[in-house]
Amino acid sequence: MPTTLDLDTLRALLAIVELNSFSRAAERLGRSQSAISLQIARLESMVGHPLLERARGRVLGPTVKGAELVAHAREMIALNERAVTAMRRPASDAPIRLGMPADFLERDFASAVGEIRSRFPRAQLSVRTDLSARLAEDVDQGRLDLAFYKRAPSNAADAAIAFEPMAWFGKVPAPNRSDDAVPLVAFADGCAYRGEALRGLRLMGRDCSIACEARSLSALVGAVKAGLGYAALPVELGVRKSLQQASDLAGLPRLNAVELALGIAEGCNLPFARAIGGIIAERCALA
Template sequence: MISNALDPDLLRAYVSVCRHGSLSRAAEQAGRAQSALSMQMRRLEDLLGKRLLRRTGRGVIPTTEGELFLGYATRILSLGEEVVARLGEQSTSDPIRIGLAEEIAIIVLPEALGQLRRAWPDLHLDIVVDHSIAISDRWREGELDLAVATCLAFAGDAVRSWDVELLWIGGIDCEPDPAHPLDIIVYAEPCIWRRRMLEALTEIGRDHRLTLTSQSISAIRAGVESGLGVALMTAECVRPEKMRVLPTSAGVPPPLIVQYGLYAPDRPNVVTKAAIELLARSLQARWSNFP
């Protein structure tokens, strides 16, 4: 029956293949075997009695009938999501639980969350600020509706992701002496930044010693400003009047790259979806190289 061809799973698979222009890329994005996706496409064509995809040297493209069906498939899926959102719309009296790595909270809390509150005046926000591994643990236990933290701490795929540059930061008068160990300020374990920092120093053979350890960015900043040592920070955390970015000529490694991700449920309700977009826009404005 034709109605069987309107199975949302088949429609989503078809739309994904058309958008990626490749069965292999669509399968990889969905975390599925290409053979399983190919079987779905053949089943869809059999149900409709039409050829929907044509192979090219680069992948696949919709046929004339496939283009027509793609438009309808997209509309059907969009309408289905709207129905689910309206019927299952979360009451704004129920809190949205958002987990943010502290370095992310500094960036997004003043802007994105204020916009969200203005859009939903009765909204109750439950914000958890912690290190990425703790945020990941809470996410895995189902204690959060949204999370933004380092991708290395998460097992699943992020809704959006960004490559973030971590800079070597010293006090405004910091001039490391290459003849002496580099004084460093690190985050308390467990911390992905800390591990990356120590690995990078070891790779270039730079002797170092720990002068301050803390879980708090405020304490890390204070230590850097007081001249206690060098720390890793994002550009947004740097206070130019009291800190400076150290070049490699100062005996530190090049800036490190860490990937951050925005994690959300597969089918967020309308309020959570709004939070996703606001958080994503806020982060994109600062890290414009996101995929």
């Protein structure tokens, strides 16, 4: 049978040679020193030569054969990385149809796009912002390739990638008695924030009225600052927009956190889509 060199073992060899230490190499690779030592022992047995010069437990450097294998190892690992990157690129120049909530564009989306272009030069993004319910439906029906959307906590197959604690924001001029209808500032039906606000008020037995149905985040923020009503928003988003949290005297219910999920359409290039989604999640969703 042909002899096959294991890439993880070659990475361990490179780390030992670069750091002159088994313990530091193990720490870099997130493994135990005994596991690294066993890998190198098996590698030396496979190639039939000692690969490291050692004295009193210290690594002095590679042997002649060790240096020869290190050169091959660097080429093999680099080739492996190029192959993986090539396979994760889109199969064509067709744009990736990406859906997301509008507030993602006000986070660190610019740097996310920059990293995507750096890692996947051929990738083209076609971005659409919409309400979460529509985004979830469109990625399920294949009208989007991948989408970030918000929802009430669930056990759905598309696992949550983050949770956003919610709070009430706003201050209305008139006293808000417990039997008054709560004036709401919200996005259209299908927004997870609106859904959580209505759920909390319903459980509390409070009536509400839509004082302003906003079509954009800037419009919603303006309506809250104008005192038109209360808005249920993620805590970090409200603080970032310099909105005042509602007083306990307003008699508003406590809100559950909203779940953020990433959906990928069936038939989409899964590794590539997950790579794109991971970059955006790190820069925007988890920021």
